[in-house]
Amino acid sequence: MKAVPSLLLAAFLVSHNAFGQTPPVDQPSAEAAARSDMEQAKKAAEWAAALKLDDPGKEARVKDVITAHLKAVRDWHNSHPFTTVPAGINPATGSRLSNLDRQVIADSAIPADVHEALMTGLQKDLTPEQVETILDRYTVGKVAFTMKGYHAIVPDLTAEEEAGILAFLKKAREEAVDYKSMNEISAIFEIYKTRSEQLLNANGRNWKALYKAYTDAVKAKKAAAKPAAP
Incomplete structure (x- = not known):
């Protein structure tokens, strides 16, 4: 995939407003949403446990921070499919945007505080090396x-x-x-x-x-x- 420049993201944000309503996004059933929440929490618990922190309180906080982040990323992704990005070209290359390009653009617009909450939360309880271990898991x-x-x-x-x-x-x-x-x-x-x-x-x-x-x-x-x- 070709790199998607920040200019393209800015163009998307402008055109997104100009094109009017976002296409409707199918919402998961309550059962599917609950199942997905459990999967995110299980994954976060496994990653936190693998650090062997020997501190139940610290491990629980790390798990909660990761769970919240995984859910936020999932929710943003699911509510911003590639179809929310108008089809067009990458102005740096002239190539048509692929569906993957468009999804990356859509997901790159996730609010910055989602990432900040993850990193700040991890850094409160983990060493830099342990933070890297979690990022490697992702x-x-x-x-x-x-x-x-x-x-x-x-x-x-x-x-x-x-x-x-x-x-x-x-x-x-x-x-x-x-x-x-x-x-x-x-x-x-x-x-x-x-x-x-x-x-x-x-x-x-x-x-x-x-x-x-x-x-x-x-x-x-x-x-x-x-x-x-x-």
Whole structure:
């Protein structure tokens, strides 16, 4: 997915008002809503328990903060489907907006205080490392997984390059927690992966050539591992 610039978001907010009424959104049944609430609370409880805080009060507060955030993200997402964003083009590329692009735009308009409540609540009871552990739960460990990929593709990363890329990926992780689907989370990471690759190019590397060399080596290794045809 191409990165969606902030200009496009601003355009959406203006056009959203100009186009009038938002298309109606189907509301879940009371039973489905209750079931979803239980699922969010269960997930939050598991994440909080995994920290092994040995403090029931602290664990309960962390669980409550995560639960509230998960529900807020879910509710915003469910009430702002991609159809609330007019179809059009990405002005930075000229490409037509995909449904995923439009959903990311819609979800990126979630009120800032939703994110602030999560981070402030976690930081009250957790160390910075524990906060990162929770953010990794939201994003299924994408920071470490992606960083491992950069090391494989660019084995001689300098300490400065590694620090720059890691900072980008951590920023992606914190932004991504406010999106509901894994496709959206991946899209947010793509924005910062592009910036990471631009950083490497600015340092005199050729990202496309490095990536091609890596993928060619992987294909060659797979081909060599295949048994010869009888």
